[in-house]
Amino acid sequence: MIIVENLSKIFESKTERVAAVDGVGFTVEAGEMVTLLGPSGCGKTTTLRCVAGLERPNDGRIQVDGAPVVDCPAKTFVPPHLRNLGMVFQSYAIWPHMTVFDNVAYALEGKKLARAEIRRRANEALELVQLDGFADRPAPRLSGGQQQRVAIARALAGSPSALLFDEPLSNLDAKLRSEMRSELRRLQQQVGLTSIYVTHDQSEALAISDWIIVMRAGRIVERGRPTEIYRAPKSLFTAQFIGNTNLIPGTVKAAAQGGGPVRVETAMGTMAGLDPNNDLKVGEAVRLSIRPEDLAITGAGAPGAENALTGRVRVATFQGSAVEAELAAGEETIQCHFGRDVELAQGAEINLTFDPLSAVVLRDEALEDELDAA
Amino acid sequence: MRRLAALRHGLANWRTVSLCLLIVLLIYQVIIPFLMITWASLKTARPGDAAFMEWGFTLANYVRAWADAAFIEATINTLWFSLTSTVMAFAGGLFLSWVVDRTNTPFARFIGMMTLARIIIPGVLITVSWILLISPNIGMINAVLEWLTGIKAVFNVYTFWGMVWVHGIEMIPLAYLLISSAFQAMDPRLEEASTMTGAGTFRTLRRISLPLIAPAIGAALLLLFISTVETFEVPLLIGGRADVRVYTTEVFFNTARVPTDWGLASTYSMALLLISVVLLYFYFRLLRHGERYQTVTGKDYKPRRIDLGPWKYVTCVASLLLVFMITGLPFLIMLYASLLPEDSVSMIEPLEMLTLENFQALFNEQDAFDPLWNSTLLGLGSATAVMLVVSAIAYYVHKTRIPGRKILDFLAFASIALPSVVLGTAFLWFYLLVPLPVLGTLWIIGLAYLTKFMPFALRFVSSSMQQIHVELEEAAQVAGVPWWKNFFRIFLPLLKPGLLAGWFWVMVHAFRELTIALMLSRADNKTAAVVIYDLWENGSFQALSAFGVMMFTVLIVLVTISHAISRRYGIEEQT
Numbered sequence: 001m002i003i004v005e006n007l008s009k010i011f012e013s014k015t016e017r018v019a020a021v022d023g024v025g026f027t028v029e030a031g032e033m034v035t036l037l038g039p040s041g042c043g044k045t046t047t048l049r050c051v052a053g054l055e056r057p058n059d060g061r062i063q064v065d066g067a068p069v070v071d072c073p074a075k076t077f078v079p080p081h082l083r084n085l086g087m088v089f090q091s092y093a094i095w096p097h098m099t100v101f102d103n104v105a106y107a108l109e110g111k112k113l114a115r116a117e118i119r120r121r122a123n124e125a126l127e128l129v130q131l132d133g134f135a136d137r138p139a140p141r142l143s144g145g146q147q148q149r150v151a152i153a154r155a156l157a158g159s160p161s162a163l164l165f166d167e168p169l170s171n172l173d174a175k176l177r178s179e180m181r182s183e184l185r186r187l188q189q190q191v192g193l194t195s196i197y198v199t200h201d202q203s204e205a206l207a208i209s210d211w212i213i214v215m216r217a218g219r220i221v222e223r224g225r226p227t228e229i230y231r232a233p234k235s236l237f238t239a240q241f242i243g244n245t246n247l248i249p250g251t252v253k254a255a256a257q258g259g260g261p262v263r264v265e266t267a268m269g270t271m272a273g274l275d276p277n278n279d280l281k282v283g284e285a286v287r288l289s290i291r292p293e294d295l296a297i298t299g300a301g302a303p304g305a306e307n308a309l310t311g312r313v314r315v316a317t318f319q320g321s322a323v324e325a326e327l328a329a330g331e332e333t334i335q336c337h338f339g340r341d342v343e344l345a346q347g348a349e350i351n352l353t354f355d356p357l358s359a360v361v362l363r364d365e366a367l368e369d370e371l372d373a374a
Numbered sequence: 375m376r377r378l379a380a381l382r383h384g385l386a387n388w389r390t391v392s393l394c395l396l397i398v399l400l401i402y403q404v405i406i407p408f409l410m411i412t413w414a415s416l417k418t419a420r421p422g423d424a425a426f427m428e429w430g431f432t433l434a435n436y437v438r439a440w441a442d443a444a445f446i447e448a449t450i451n452t453l454w455f456s457l458t459s460t461v462m463a464f465a466g467g468l469f470l471s472w473v474v475d476r477t478n479t480p481f482a483r484f485i486g487m488m489t490l491a492r493i494i495i496p497g498v499l500i501t502v503s504w505i506l507l508i509s510p511n512i513g514m515i516n517a518v519l520e521w522l523t524g525i526k527a528v529f530n531v532y533t534f535w536g537m538v539w540v541h542g543i544e545m546i547p548l549a550y551l552l553i554s555s556a557f558q559a560m561d562p563r564l565e566e567a568s569t570m571t572g573a574g575t576f577r578t579l580r581r582i583s584l585p586l587i588a589p590a591i592g593a594a595l596l597l598l599f600i601s602t603v604e605t606f607e608v609p610l611l612i613g614g615r616a617d618v619r620v621y622t623t624e625v626f627f628n629t630a631r632v633p634t635d636w637g638l639a640s641t642y643s644m645a646l647l648l649i650s651v652v653l654l655y656f657y658f659r660l661l662r663h664g665e666r667y668q669t670v671t672g673k674d675y676k677p678r679r680i681d682l683g684p685w686k687y688v689t690c691v692a693s694l695l696l697v698f699m700i701t702g703l704p705f706l707i708m709l710y711a712s713l714l715p716e717d718s719v720s721m722i723e724p725l726e727m728l729t730l731e732n733f734q735a736l737f738n739e740q741d742a743f744d745p746l747w748n749s750t751l752l753g754l755g756s757a758t759a760v761m762l763v764v765s766a767i768a769y770y771v772h773k774t775r776i777p778g779r780k781i782l783d784f785l786a787f788a789s790i791a792l793p794s795v796v797l798g799t800a801f802l803w804f805y806l807l808v809p810l811p812v813l814g815t816l817w818i819i820g821l822a823y824l825t826k827f828m829p830f831a832l833r834f835v836s837s838s839m840q841q842i843h844v845e846l847e848e849a850a851q852v853a854g855v856p857w858w859k860n861f862f863r864i865f866l867p868l869l870k871p872g873l874l875a876g877w878f879w880v881m882v883h884a885f886r887e888l889t890i891a892l893m894l895s896r897a898d899n900k901t902a903a904v905v906i907y908d909l910w911e912n913g914s915f916q917a918l919s920a921f922g923v924m925m926f927t928v929l930i931v932l933v934t935i936s937h938a939i940s941r942r943y944g945i946e947e948q949t
Contacts, residue, residue, distance in 0.1 A: 054566055080569045093567035097585045106581065107571035151567075158571055 002028040002162055002194060007060035009046050020046040022218035028196060033188050035197045037205040038215035044198045045166055051196060052087050052164050053080030065161045086155030090167040092147040094139045100150050101135035107158040125157040145176045162194040169204060181207050202242040206230060214238050232276045236362040239289040246334050247287040252280050261356040264288050267330050271307050273359030285364040292337035294358040298351050309352040316344040393770055400785035403825045407792055407800035414803060415640035421803040435637035452620040455537060456602035462542030463598050467549025470693055475554050478679050479689045485697050492547045492701045494929050496886035497607040498906050499922050503704035504540040505531050506711055506721055506915060514721040532615040541608040546700055549598055556590035589664035596657040603649055604793035606889040621646045625795040630893055643796040651791045711919035732920035746928050748816055749902040753885035756823040757877045764831045768839040773847060790829035797822055798893030814896035822890045827883060831876040838872025874940040885929055
């Protein structure tokens with residue numbers, strides 16, 4: 001179990017003082033995989049490096065399995081090599097002057113084990129990542145994916161109390177990435193290791209995490225199960241950062257009552273959606289977030305009906321398993337994701353509807369720059 | 375039929391023709407010097423004798439050299455001088471690169487900049503300025519120490535260790551450059567990964583950091599060693615009086631000074647050549663080995679700086695002092711000595727005695743500025759010629775599939791194994807044999823410079839050339855642009871940074887070069903560096919210093935102008 005409390009890290013240069021991490025706190029339960037997700041510069045990697053001990057935070061406490069490794073008020077700082085953590089780096093950080101086996105065995109050398117035991121455990125770790133046939137290969141003569149496996153075996157070999165992943169898949173190509181993603185998840189569950197995983201890739205985060213922590217500008221925006229984060233994000237930032245979504249601007253017409261939907265006045269008529277924070281008031285500027293796959297085609301609805309949109313097909317592309325379309329609805333562009341049997345002619349006018357339970361209404365805020373930077 | 379037509383078309387293709395011309399040029403410039411030296415070493419006749427060109431060889435020169443105790447002594451001196459200078463320069467370079475790149479020492483950037491600024495100070499002037507500082511008779515530091523303590527001649531530059539000191543100091547900037555690029559090539563994540571497996575600082579250093587950096591450091595040491603084996607200024611000016619003979623001076627004295635001994639000169643040349651070829655072989659092997667160790671580097675590379683606390687002031691003062699000795703001192707001493715009265719026999723004179731008469735004498739003398747003009751012409755001319763040849767070579771090697779292009783790369787690079795004295799000797803002898811009217815003109819020096827500086831310039835251009843994607847050229851081809859237009863419109867603008875850097879490097883080095891210019895000098899083609907040596911031989915250190923100051927001035931003006939030009943181009947590129 002890892003407990004992080006009130007963590008802050010300030011980077012100072014001659015010209016500026018940046019709080020890379022600003023009062024971050026979270027808990028990783030034993031055996032769970034928690035992902036820190038956010039655009040670059042949000043402080044996720046710095047947080048991880050503070051847990052690893054590669055950065056010294058300015059404030060806060062960190063506990064690993066009940067033992068404090070960082071306690072800034074008490075000036076406690078356990079150096080990284082005494083924390084018993086495993087780490088997988090973005091650049092693999094495979095030692096190029098060693099063989100695959102040596103890379104893994106090195107992690108066991110400090111543990112005062114017999115040679116045979118080191119050999120047994122290193123081979124076990126290599127087997128776990130399915131590299132048992134490669135033990136004697138010089139490490140640089142492996143593909144990117146294989147190097148990443150060596151890095152994982154190395155991190156696992158020393159039986160650490162937790163594993164830290166720093167964007168481990170971002171240097172791999174798309175196909176390999178999705179393969180490694182499932183493999184990582186399988187390994188983590190098989191070994192049952194407490195893990196912190198840092199990524200800027202939202203689909204990766206959704207696929208492998210028990211919990212996702214969304215970060216922005218050094219702070220935590222929200223925390224939730226992957227399904228919650230995707231279905232009912234609590235902030236516009238999360239909604240836009242994770243997955244594709246349509247964000248229709250409007251103002252609150254009627255607030256939620258007893259868990260029911262909020263009604264929003266938009267240029268396309270009145271729409272209803274959930275208020276995940278339960279605090280919107282009438283007249284507030286909001287955005288209604290509808291995922292493209294939640295829009296369905298209907299026949300001509302009654303004029304003035306709720307949750308009804310009409311749009312003209314600008315472009316429709318057949319994706320094999322689905323049809324993706326971009327519709328022009330007044331000023332807005334609406335993205336849709338239909339089943340593969342839908343046929344759409346360019347310029348055709350179609351009517352859409354959605355379930356109020358699948359849409360969320362979020363307080364409007366300016367975000368554009370930050371997401372572009374990501 | 376079609377294949378034949380295509381072949382004929384290919385032969386007629388003037389891209390192939392120009393490739394052949396380039397190969398011929400390179401064979402002429404690079405292979406002939408090697409052959410010349412080897413040939414002469416197997417002959418007892420001298421170049422110009424009828425017997426010299428006859429088919430028939432002898433090992434008499436080698437036998438004579440090996441039997442000579444002087445040869446053995448020169449061998450030991452050369453190796454020992456190189457080893458000690460290398461160690462000293464390495465220690466200095468290591469210290470500076472650590473201070474500049476890895477600590478929070480104040481003025482770190484300034485220290486790094488000043489170390490590299492040394493490139494513009496001619497080696498011969500550095501040597502002279504250290505003689506003016508610590509020679510037993512006139513040395514300024516000795517005079518001050520005598521005044522303070524009463525002990526005469528505390529330091530003596532005219533010793534083996536005096537030579538090591540001066541050459542070591544002179545090589546520190548090169549050591550600094552090599553070591554800091556070696557450190558920058560290493561991914562700090564590799565050390566972090568070791569820490570995360572539970573290894574402490576010492577085990578990480580011993581098992582990860584040192585083995586990873588070793589090939590690059592080994593290569594740096596070898597290059598420093600080779601540079602010392604080939605060095606000429608310090609052995610020439612100091613080695614004579616210190617009675618420390620090394621290969622380079624032996625080649626020079628046996629070739630260019632009476633009594634000449636062609637046979638011995640060529641055997642010494644062969645020995646030099648052998649050392650440099652063998653060491654370069656290991657150098658490139660280590661370099662390749664080191665490159666294998668470079669893995670994917672994360673984008674967030676940040677060298678970690680150590681907080682030295684109050685010690686940072688100690689490192690600051692120490693490194694400023696070192697940099698002052700490297701870059702500041704030669705200049706200041708030259709300036710000061712140039713103001714001393716002509717008849718002064720001491721470096722210490724009352725301030726009111728200081729005078730401008732040395733400069734007056736210089737300006738009154740007719741033709742006094744011809745050598746400066748010669749050096750300028752050689753600097754500008756050879757830099758331009760070298761860059762033209764080298765960009766054509768880099769283009770063929772990296773951007774075409776014409777068979778034979780690899781030969782170009784090899785030929786252009788092979789001359790790196792030719793030490794300057796050997797190169798000078800070979801050119802001298804070759805043009806004694808070949809009736810081309812270049813002896814005694816700037817042309818012969820310029821031709822030798824082309825061979826000398828090509829390998830270095832090639833490295834600047836090759837790395838920029840490799841960054842230009844083939845598709846850029848293919849896109850132009852598809853658009854129907856002829857290849858030569860393509861070269862001028864696409865390649866040259868993209869190559870500009872590499873070209874400018876290479877041009878600048880060659881210009882400065884050609885301007886300050888002494889060895890080749892001295893070996894090929896006659897009355898009318900003296901360069902500034904050669905004049906400095908002549909003045910030194912005449913024993914007039916005041917006139918020498920005045921001329922040295924003028925040489926500095928011209929070089930600084932040239933550097934400033936070319937910097938201004940390249941900066942303007944740089945800015946244009948960005949907008």
